Amino acid sequence: VGYAEHKGLFMRNEMVCTKTLYNYLHKGILGIKAIDLPLVVRRSQRKSISRKHKRELGKSIELRDPNIETREEFGHWELDTVRGTKDKTDHVLISLLERKSRLYVALRCPSARATDVKETLHAWLNTFKNVNLACLCKTITADNGLEFSEISNLENETLSIYFARPYSAWERGSNERHNGLLRRCIPKGMPIKAVSEETIQRTLQWCNNLPRKLLNYRTPLDVFLEEVNKIVDLNTVQFHIAI
Incomplete structure (x- = not known):
């Protein structure tokens, strides 16, 4: 969506926003499921933990x-x-x-x-x-x-x-x-x-x-x-x- 808007590929009133596009996705209008997107199941809200440095390569x-x-x-x-x-x-x-x-x-x-x-x-x-x-x-x-x-x-x-x-x-x-x-x-x-x-x-x-x-x-x-x-x-x- 952002690329199409940036490059002027369509008139603005012919386009939906990114949020609407995702809404279509979740409603099944686009014929695919959110789970089909490569990164959906890889997102994590887990807090990162920095562990002690053990190996000194440089x-x-x-x-x-x-x-x-x-x-x-x-x-x-x-x-x-x-x-x-x-x-x-x-x-x-x-x-x-x-x-x-x-x-x-x-x-x-x-x-x-x-x-x-x-x-x-x-x-x-x-x-x-x-x-x-x-x-x-x-x-x-x-x-x-x-x-x-x-x-x-x-x-x-x-x-x-x-x-x-x-x-x-x-x-x-x-x-x-x-x-x-x-x-x-x-x-x-x-x-x-x-x-x-x-x-x-x-x-x-x-x-x-x-x-x-x-x-x-x-x-x-x-x-x-x-x-x-x-x-x-x-x-x-x-x-x-x-x-």
Whole structure:
């Protein structure tokens, strides 16, 4: 509804508001049930509890600049892995999300071993060619999985890496949310080895071109490219995103 209004797809008197649309849904007018919506059963009002930090893989999120929480500054990323099966020989996907634009990236990694994850992430960082890395990637915040035990070695004078508290997925909530979107096309139990690169890129394209209310109904790709344009000519940058 917001996207249609923002883009002027219909006359305003031809549209219903979001609340009315949901009312239609609950009354069965639209032919589907609320329970059919992917996120309805996942909403929880349970209060979040921060548990004591037990595993020290690097700098705690507590040391991260509080201003990053506002999402007003570009270049701060969240990091996670997406697994298909428990088979240690299967590939995994390394997922990254830029906090301001919500641009989502998924990188294929040979395994969940710490060395493979570090090398895959390092290769991705190197794709920011001919540009000062500090412009596009200032911080990365990961969870406490052992697969990230070596990524602190990638820190330098322009890149800082932090680790969220254990059992605190909300500290990387946007990344977790987008992993859920990825799961619609690559469900649990499907080996990542069996997923084609075309499927991965098509899924990322859908995620990054999905209008978001919190972005004033712009897409993550629009916002990301707008921010990059403020920094440098896009023709001088090479990086892995799905357009």
